[in-house]
Amino acid sequence: MQQKPAEKWAGILQMRVEAAESGRSFARRQYHEGALRIIRPHYLDANGQVTYTVINPGGAYFGADRYLLEFETEKNSELLVTTQSATKVYKTPQGPAFQQMNITVGENSVFEYVPDQLIVYREGSYRQVTSVQMHPTSTLLLSEIITPGWSPEKTDFSYDELNTRTEVKVEGENELKRLVVDQLRLMPHADQKISGLGMMEGFTHTGQLLLADRRLDDELFEKIRVLAEASDTYTGVSRAGTGEVYGVKCISIRTLARSTGAVSALHTAIIDAVREEVRGQSPLNLRKF
C-alpha cells in the first residue's frame, strides 16, 4: 500500500489578486488542485472589489485530510472570499481534518473572509490554522461561525474537537510584529461541561469576527458595541492586540447565540458599519450565486 506523505494536501487553492488601472481587482494568478475549486468572480458593488467563492466539490472535509488555501492581495486591490455552502466535517476516525490558510494583505489593499458556517458532526475533529501577514495600510476582516453539529440522537456538541488559531502579523520596515492571536478550543468529548458557565453558557452557536485596520477609531468601536447589544446574541467587543502595531488597531468580537442566522446578522451589520465608516463602501450583499 502506498504511504501518503505527510505534506500531501487533499486540496490546494492559491490566488493572487491585483488592481487594474481602472480600479477593478482581478486574479492575476490562480491555482487549484484536488478537493478545492473556485468559481468565477463577482463584483458585488461599484467599487471594484472582487468576490471569489470557494467550493468543495466533495461536499465535506474528511478525516486526516489537509487543505491549503493561500490568498495574496497586491497593492490597492480588494478581495472578498466566501464559500458556496457550509463547511462540513463528518466523522474523522483517521484523525482531525485540517485547514491551513495563509493570507498576505498588501499595501492599501483589502482582504475580507466571510465564509458560511462550519459544522462539525458526531465524532468529527477539525483544526484550522490561519496565518496573516498584513501591510500597515491594509484592511483585514475575518469572520467565522460555528454550529453545534448534529447527531442522530439530536444532541448538540457530539463532535470530538474543534480548534482554530489565527495569528496576524504586521509588516514593519525590517521585521514582522505580532498583532493578535485569536483562538478557539471546544472539546465536547473531553469537557463534559461544554454547555456550562464560561464555556458555551447554554448557547449553541459561536461567532468570531476579527478586524484590523488603522482607522478603527473610538466612534466606530462604540458603534459596533451598540450593534452587538441590539442583536439577538450574547456578544463581547474588545480592543485586542499587542497595541497599535505600526499604527494598526484591532477589534475582536466574540459571540454566542442560538442560530447561525443571529450570528450572521450581527457580523453583516458590523461588516457594513466598517465598510461605511472606513472605506465609504456600500453594504455587503452576499447573495449566493
Added chain:
Amino acid sequence: MASSPQLSALLGMMQLTDSALPTGAFSHSLGFETYLTSEQIIDEETFSTWLEMFASQQLTFTDALAIRLVYAAKTFDDIVDLDELITAQALPTQIRHGGITMGKRLLFLGAESYPSEWISTYAEKVSEGEMYAHQALVWAILARELGVEEDDAVAAHVYATLISLTQNAVRGIPLGQNAGQRVIRGAQEWVEQAVKASAELGYNDLGAISPGLEIAQMRHEHQRARLFMS
C-alpha cells in the same frame, strides 16, 4: 548558617506567591464580576463552579502553560517571543492590561530581590517599552532561577491566583471567611488538574480556550458599576 537550596527556593516561592505581595491582584476579578452582576454567581457554590472552570480554562491554557514554556526556554529570545505571544492572545483589553500591570509589579519587585541575568534584562526591556510583562512569565523566570521544580512553580502560581480570586470573592459577593477557606481548600484539586493538564499542552495551545469566559471578560468593560478593574 547557610540555608539549603531547597529551603531558599521554598522561602522565595512563599514570598513571591503570597497574596499580600503588592501586585494589585486584589483589584482584578478576571471576569467573575460580570457573572456577579448577572447573578450567576451568588454564593459559595456558584463561585466554586466558576473558579473550577477558570482553573481548567484560562489558568491551565495560559498561565500554567506559559510557566512550562519558560522552563523549556533556551535563550532570552524565547522569553521575548512568549511575552509578545501571551499579550497578543489576550483578546479582552482588561485581561491584557491586568496581565501587564501585575506582571510589571512582580517584575520590578523580583528584579530587586532576586536579581539574575534574565529577570534584569526583562525589567530593562519592559522599562524601555520593548517588552510587555506578564505575571506568569515573570514568576516562571524567578522560580526557575530560585531552583523551584517546574510542577511546583506551576502549582504555586495557579493556587496563588485562585486564592487571591477567592479573597476578592469574599469581599465582592460577599462570602463569609470560613466559606472562603472552604473554597480555597477545595481548589487544591483543581490546581493538581491544572498541573497535569498543562503538561500535555504545547506552544500552539497557549491561550486556546472556550468563548464564554472571554465574552464575560470583554463585557466587563461596559458594566455600569464595577468593584474590580477586570
